[in-house]
Amino acid sequence: MLARLAAKRLLEIRQVFRQSPQASRSFSTALNYHIDSPDNNPDLPWEFSEGNKAKVKEILSHYPSNYKQSAVIPLLDLAQQQHGGWLPVSAMNAVAKVIDVAPIRVYEVSTFYSMFNRSKVGKYHLLVCGTTPCMIRGSREIEDALLKHLGVKRNEVTKDGLFSVGEMECMGCCVNAPMITVADYSNGSEGYTYNYYEDVTPKRVVEIVEMLRRGEKLPPGTQNPHRIKCGPEGGNTTLLSEPKPPSCRDLDAC
Amino acid sequence: MGLGLLASRAMRPLRNSHSSVFLRTIVSKPELQSAESSAAAQAPPEPDLPPRTPVGGARIHFPNPEDAIEVFVDGYPVKIPKGMTVLQACEVAGVDIPRFCYHSRLSIAGNCRMCLVEVEKSPKPVASCAMPALPGMKIKTDTPVAKKAREGVMEFLLMNHPLDCPICDQGGECDLQDQSMAFGSDRGRFTEMKRSVVDKNLGPLVKTVMTRCIQCTRCVRFATEVAGVQDLGMLGRGSGEEIGTYVEKLMTSELSGNVIDICPVGALTSKPFAFKARNWELKGTETIDVTDAVGSNIRIDSRGPEVMRIVPRLNEDINEEWISDKTRFCYDGLKRQRLNDPMIRDADGRFKAVTWRDALAVVAEVALQAKPEEIVGIAGRLSDAESMMALKDLLNRMGSNNVWCEGTGTQPSADLRSGYIMNTTISGLEKADVFLLIGTQPRVEAAMVNARIRKTVRANNAKVAYIGPATDFNYDHQHLGTGPETLTELAEGRHPFCSAISNAKNPVIIVGAGLFEREDKDAIFATVEAIAKKHNVIRPDWNGLNVLLLNAAQAAALDLGLVPESTNSIESAKFVYLMGADDVNLDKLPNDAFVVYQGHHGDRGVYRANIILPASAFSEKEGTYVNTEGCTQQTLPAVPTVGDARDDWKIIRALSEVAGLTLPYDSVGGIRTRIRTVAPNLLNVDEREPATFGPSVKPEVTGKMDTTPFKSAVENFYMTDSITRASKIMAQCSAMLLKK
Numbered sequence: 001m002l003a004r005l006a007a008k009r010l011l012e013i014r015q016v017f018r019q020s021p022q023a024s025r026s027f028s029t030a031l032n033y034h035i036d037s038p039d040n041n042p043d044l045p046w047e048f049s050e051g052n053k054a055k056v057k058e059i060l061s062h063y064p065s066n067y068k069q070s071a072v073i074p075l076l077d078l079a080q081q082q083h084g085g086w087l088p089v090s091a092m093n094a095v096a097k098v099i100d101v102a103p104i105r106v107y108e109v110s111t112f113y114s115m116f117n118r119s120k121v122g123k124y125h126l127l128v129c130g131t132t133p134c135m136i137r138g139s140r141e142i143e144d145a146l147l148k149h150l151g152v153k154r155n156e157v158t159k160d161g162l163f164s165v166g167e168m169e170c171m172g173c174c175v176n177a178p179m180i181t182v183a184d185y186s187n188g189s190e191g192y193t194y195n196y197y198e199d200v201t202p203k204r205v206v207e208i209v210e211m212l213r214r215g216e217k218l219p220p221g222t223q224n225p226h227r228i229k230c231g232p233e234g235g236n237t238t239l240l241s242e243p244k245p246p247s248c249r250d251l252d253a254c
Numbered sequence: 255m256g257l258g259l260l261a262s263r264a265m266r267p268l269r270n271s272h273s274s275v276f277l278r279t280i281v282s283k284p285e286l287q288s289a290e291s292s293a294a295a296q297a298p299p300e301p302d303l304p305p306r307t308p309v310g311g312a313r314i315h316f317p318n319p320e321d322a323i324e325v326f327v328d329g330y331p332v333k334i335p336k337g338m339t340v341l342q343a344c345e346v347a348g349v350d351i352p353r354f355c356y357h358s359r360l361s362i363a364g365n366c367r368m369c370l371v372e373v374e375k376s377p378k379p380v381a382s383c384a385m386p387a388l389p390g391m392k393i394k395t396d397t398p399v400a401k402k403a404r405e406g407v408m409e410f411l412l413m414n415h416p417l418d419c420p421i422c423d424q425g426g427e428c429d430l431q432d433q434s435m436a437f438g439s440d441r442g443r444f445t446e447m448k449r450s451v452v453d454k455n456l457g458p459l460v461k462t463v464m465t466r467c468i469q470c471t472r473c474v475r476f477a478t479e480v481a482g483v484q485d486l487g488m489l490g491r492g493s494g495e496e497i498g499t500y501v502e503k504l505m506t507s508e509l510s511g512n513v514i515d516i517c518p519v520g521a522l523t524s525k526p527f528a529f530k531a532r533n534w535e536l537k538g539t540e541t542i543d544v545t546d547a548v549g550s551n552i553r554i555d556s557r558g559p560e561v562m563r564i565v566p567r568l569n570e571d572i573n574e575e576w577i578s579d580k581t582r583f584c585y586d587g588l589k590r591q592r593l594n595d596p597m598i599r600d601a602d603g604r605f606k607a608v609t610w611r612d613a614l615a616v617v618a619e620v621a622l623q624a625k626p627e628e629i630v631g632i633a634g635r636l637s638d639a640e641s642m643m644a645l646k647d648l649l650n651r652m653g654s655n656n657v658w659c660e661g662t663g664t665q666p667s668a669d670l671r672s673g674y675i676m677n678t679t680i681s682g683l684e685k686a687d688v689f690l691l692i693g694t695q696p697r698v699e700a701a702m703v704n705a706r707i708r709k710t711v712r713a714n715n716a717k718v719a720y721i722g723p724a725t726d727f728n729y730d731h732q733h734l735g736t737g738p739e740t741l742t743e744l745a746e747g748r749h750p751f752c753s754a755i756s757n758a759k760n761p762v763i764i765v766g767a768g769l770f771e772r773e774d775k776d777a778i779f780a781t782v783e784a785i786a787k788k789h790n791v792i793r794p795d796w797n798g799l800n801v802l803l804l805n806a807a808q809a810a811a812l813d814l815g816l817v818p819e820s821t822n823s824i825e826s827a828k829f830v831y832l833m834g835a836d837d838v839n840l841d842k843l844p845n846d847a848f849v850v851y852q853g854h855h856g857d858r859g860v861y862r863a864n865i866i867l868p869a870s871a872f873s874e875k876e877g878t879y880v881n882t883e884g885c886t887q888q889t890l891p892a893v894p895t896v897g898d899a900r901d902d903w904k905i906i907r908a909l910s911e912v913a914g915l916t917l918p919y920d921s922v923g924g925i926r927t928r929i930r931t932v933a934p935n936l937l938n939v940d941e942r943e944p945a946t947f948g949p950s951v952k953p954e955v956t957g958k959m960d961t962t963p964f965k966s967a968v969e970n971f972y973m974t975d976s977i978t979r980a981s982k983i984m985a986q987c988s989a990m991l992l993k994k
Contacts, residue, residue, distance in 0.1 A: 032490040033452065034501045042501055089501060102484030107500035111489040 306348025424520030482728030549881030587981030594897020626653030634834025635805035638877025641902030659811030694766025768967025
């Protein structure tokens with residue numbers, strides 16, 4: 001009895017020491033506090049571009065004038081697209097000014113959502129889905145392949161500034177798992193795309209990276225040539241005929 | 255305390271069920287293992303329960319009698335007004351619900367989940383702080399379901415909380431510590447690593463140990479709602495969530511010290527008090543603050559002869575439960591620069607310590623040689639009523655009536671009490687809907703009054719207009735102008751703001767006491783009274799004309815009639831008695847004048863003094879003070895006096911005897927009997943005495959207003975008197991926080 005207790009306790013103690021060094025996986029690209037750097041400090045001027053000012057007006061028009069702060073997420077998104085995929089402090093301050101709130105209220109929002117990048121990302125920010133279905137289908141290998149091919153760590157930008165790799169939560173493409181998302185910030189907010197590439201393999205993601213590098217356009221969606229959208233490989237295997245309507249809806253039969 | 259009672263009740267079942275404790279690694283109380291079934295098995299509560307008293311004297315006020323609803327807390331029927339929360343209903347019923355995020359003066363967040371209670375017909379325990387009480391609700395706070403819920407919440411809260419109570423300054427007065435003893439399990443099941451969070455730099459007053467934070471967001475809500483500085487926020491999400499300012503930013507609020515009190519754990523603690531003392535070693539003395547004219551209620555915590563810290567005391571009428579940073583952190587000034595021996599200036603200009611007998615003999619000799627009209631007495635801004643009475647009596651016996659209190663100007667008018675107190679009262683400001691601030695910056699002059707105005711602005715959308723030099727406000731305001739010409743426009747009805755005042759239901763005009771120093775003050779006050787009359791500010795049911803005083807001694811000095819006979823008595827003075835007066839302009843004093851400085855700090859007044867008589871500070875004596883709204887309060891001695899110092903009134907009484915003009919009292923009681931004949935309101939302690947007559951009985955003023963704009967009365971919020979000027983913490987604050 002006592003031996004069993006002791007063994008159990010020992011197991012618990014061992015568990016404590018068998019921690020992975022990265023205890024909590026952070027999805028965010030930056031820390032929860034800001035450290036001044038030459039390209040990211042509150043003194044840098046930042047303003048919405050002329051084209052985006054019209055968009056800001058359009059976004060604000062969606063909300064009642066006394067609830068301007070509701071526009072914080074779309075405005076931060078717009079600012080992020082304009083600023084090459086990430087939000088410096090001065091951009092957040094500019095958003096706070098537009099919606100008339102204290103800057104800290106904007107910082108709270110942008111630190112909450114992992115899709116707001118508060119440190120520099122590449123022109124193509126590759127996001128690997130890390131949620132369970134994709135993980136079971138090999139998303140870790142895909143991330144490893146990407147990181148190895150680009151020679152960077154997670155959330156690190158390649159030397160040419162083109163690519164960075166991050167992780168994100170489920171995007172609802174589990175039927176085509178594993179998937180990656182490519183956020184394309186190379187053309188500012190006008191040419192901004194956010195495309196899913198599904199059914200990827202470690203080999204295929206490297207090809208995708210190289211195609212992006214060459215500036216080629218490739219169709220988003222499943223990367224498995226034998227699949228159409230989320231249909232099964234090699235065509236349907238069930239539900240081949242027209243589905244029979246339920247009897248209660250068959251008005252003639254009544 | 256209610257919590258202790260609950261704790262003993264919660265711990266009792268543990269004692270009779272320790273048979274299985276040894277065998278289990280994870281122990282929960284057996285009846286908690288299947289909460290629902292044991293709840294069903296429990297007998298219905300017996301009806302003849304002893305009556306309970308509300309927690310912390312919780313009172314209920316029914317604004318509308320038909321809105322009363324009845325709920326049942328643990329079987330007790332309680333009548334409460336509609337709109338109260340379940341937690342408030344429980345408090346009225348005398349049940350203290352454990353809580354971390356809920357604070358009665360802040361908005362409801364409902365994120366700590368500690369206040370879970372069982373409500374009949376509700377499938378899950380409900381967070382009582384955020385749940386409105388509904389008629390007939392049957393609330394159960396002591397059932398296995400509620401206890402299990404609390405135990406679970408407590409286990410989650412303690413998961414990421416470091417076990418550093420032995421080195422934590424909150425230890426002994428920590429809500430988490432107390433409540434985990436009362437409601438927590440005796441061990442947790444969490445075996446992973448605890449998280450750690452980077453500490454933030456919030457300035458010289460608040461120390462942060464963010465790993466201890468339990469994310470109750472009380473500090474964020476306090477900063478946003480009460481202090482009005484939107485600096486703090488909740489950053490990140492999930493387990494990475496933390497309180498911070500994101501960008502490196504100090505908390506530049508005059509109320510920032512209050513986050514130390516509202517933090518339920520040791521995440522925000524006092525930086526100057528860090529590792530100085532444990533709270534159970536301290537002796538608390540309930541007294542009042544004298545650093546401004548508000549008279550905030552405080553508790554001085556002392557250990558032996560040393561003041562260790564100052565914390566606020568609840569007083570709904572004056573400071574609610576907040577105090578300003580100056581009040582809270584000025585205490586280290588009480589230990590520095592103190593005068594502890596009577597001293598006489600030698601021929602070579604150095605001070606030499608002498609005995610009291612010699613010092614008083616010298617003073618008496620010089621005083622008796624001076625002609626009555628050459629004798630001047632000035633009370634300082636921290637003087638209590640007793641000593642000011644004694645000073646006035648002594649000088650009157652010497653034949654002089656040139657005695658006044660600094661800060662009341664050259665020609666104070668003490669005839670009409672309504673002309674120098676806050677007639678609306680501090681708590682009455684909450685009923686106002688328009689404020690007109692004339693020559694006053696309440697944020698630096700009286701931070702607690704400013705907190706009230708801010709509260710009103712937030713609650714009633716009250717409008718604030720301001721006349722004076724450009725300054726910081728922590729609420730929306732209209733800057734109407736900088737000087738008397740704006741007053742003229744308002745009085746003549748030419749200003750666009752006039753319509754706002756006349757349309758207001760309860761308009762409030764606050765005039766700063768800084769204007770007392772102006773030559774044209776009578777004309778200014780006449781104009782202000784004209785504005786008040788024009789816009790119906792003074793009605794039988796509402797008096798909205800106020801003066802915001804600057805110093806703790808001012809109101810009592812004017813009540814006692816400390817008014818100088820001539821305006822330029824300093825220029826011809828031969829004998830000047832400074833009773834703690836440091837801010838009088840002595841430039842015009844003749845060189846051969848003899849200056850006695852009686853006070854507790856070697857401050858500005860000492861430079862010109864010929865003789866120093868050491869006195870006790872407010873923390874060391876029993877003294878009467880009247881605050882800016884006319885409420886009489888008393889300080890109590892918390893620590894012994896320093897060195898050979900004596901109470902102010904005792905020194906004057908001794909001097910009168912040496913001079914052969916013995917004052918007819920030799921105890922505080924005797925001096926108060928004397929005060930009764932002059933200003934009986936000073937004996938009604940903790941009561942506010944309203945002014946009897948309004949300004950309507952005032953004689954006509956003929957003078958004209960100067961065009962010079964108003965000046966700000968307080969240059970540095972952190973350093974206004976001899977105690978705060980001696981304080982190292984206040985010096986740090988003015989160096990770091992006043993930088994623009």
